[in-house]
Amino acid sequence: MAYIRKRSNGKWSYTVSLGIDPLTKKQKQKTKSGFFTKKEAISAARKAEAEIESGTFVKETKMTFETFAQDWIKVYAQSAKISSVRARSKEMKHFISVWGPYPLKKINKQLYQKRIVDLSEKYSRNYVSGIHACGRMIFNHAIGLGLLKLNPTENIQLPKHQIKVEEIENQKEEIKFLEKEELARFLRFTASDGLEMDSLIFTTLAYTGLRIGELLALKWSDFDGGKGSLRITKTLYNPSNNIKEYELLSPKTTGSIRTIRIDDRLVKMLKHHEVKQKEIKLEKGSIHVDNQFIFARNDGHPQLRKVVETRLKRILKKAEINKNITPHSFRHTHTSLLIEAGVGVKEIQQRLGHTDINTTMNIYAHMTANMEEKASHQFSELMKDLL
Incomplete structure (x- = not known):
């Protein structure tokens, strides 16, 4: 039976029994105050007792958001890749910066939606989507532990980024890659003017479409000179760029684990490099x-x-x-050359290690459009000369 009483401030409160604590063997109670009338306190107490009876009562935590978020990231880190933990840690700081000292239970749907709207005014929709995913994980964890009754992240809408006409007109969508002739010139310069391993590194990137992390993680056990293949099973993670502080992680997706065939030129370059590397080992x-x-x-x-x-x-x-070319640009360069050689979408997907066919199709469509534009330009130049 609930205990109802009037407080010294004139407001009413209730106290209900939660039963015996199995560890301390002592009676547990829940008290809530702030009701303006006795009737309100009695009504709330009856609702609480009904929830206790049905097993749906949740005694919400008094823990602050920052404390709980820091506890959550430790749990998350036990089963996630270190790169994912690093990304989530950055994302949750966008919540901690405004809610850090707030009790977790005080963060409601209205507060959460406002925060998402505020972030949407500063960052891209894609980045805000990542922050929102982090927020969902944090509050889902709290619900799972029985620390909250309601999840403030449920049914939250990400605001649509309104792009102005001027932005669209000035926006130039570009997948950076080297044309075939540019690649040939680039690789000639790596051979004549490159530093140690430059020629091998950039030839491998261009001839395989590997991600830079996949390339740097390759070991000699991944290379089969007889079959002319490379086995991709890992990626190098080294955000600090410290020679000793690196980790070998599983690839980006399950589809990224693959074996690809390489041409004879690259096989010969790798075999030559292997001999040279053994000489360096003896010397050092x-x-x-x-x-x-x-x-x-x-x-x-x-x-x-x-x-x-x-x-x-x-x-x-x-x-x-x-051109603003990056190591990843060689992946797109390789794709464009595969398309030009008439390789099918499915084969390109498997070679690049795309789990999602849409990823391949987006690049394929862009590259194809680029080639069509180039063909149209060449035709125009031809007709100009004729006329």
Whole structure:
């Protein structure tokens, strides 16, 4: 039976029994105050007792949002990749910055929707979607632990980004890649003016379509010279660009685990590099850490992504190629060459390790449109000369 009483401030409260605590063997109670009339307190107490009876009563936590979020990320880290944990940690800071000291139970749907709207005014829809996904995970965890009654993230709408006509007109959608002739010139310069391993690294990227993390994670056990193939099973994660502070993670998706055939030229380059690497090991002796990485520095540690990016800019400048090309651009370059060679979409999907066929189709459509535009331009130039 609920205990109803009037407080010194003139408001009413109720106290209900939650039963015996199985650990302390003591009576547990729930008290709630702030009711303006006795009738309101009695009504609320009856509702609480009915929930206790049916097993649906939740004693909401007094924990602050920041404390709970920090506890959640520790649990999340036990089963997620370190790169995902890093991303979620950044995303949840967008909530902690405004709700940190707030009790978790005080964050309602209205507050959550307002925060999402505020973020949408500053960031892209895609980025806000990631932040919202993080928010859902945090509050779902609280619900799962029985610390909240209602989930404020349910049925929240992401505001649509309204693009102005001027933005659309000035916006130039671009998938960066090298034309066949540009790639040939670039690779000639890697051979003549490149630094150690430049020619092998950029030829491998261009001839395989590997992601840069996949390439740097390759070990000699992944290379089969007899069959002419590479096995992709991992990716290198090194956000700090420290030669020793790296991790080998599972690839981006399950579809990214694959074996791809490589041409004879690349096979010969890899075999030559393997012989040269063994000579370096003998020369360096105990200084060399033998972790069997194909693209290893002279000390045996895997090459840094930052070094690859710096060397790429150097060769682009020497080759006088004025495009904002990144290591990932070679993946698109490889795709464009496959399309030009008449390779089907399904084969491209498998070679690039795309789990979602839509990812391949989007690139395929863009590349095809680019080739059609190029063909149209060449035809126009031809007719100009004729007329």
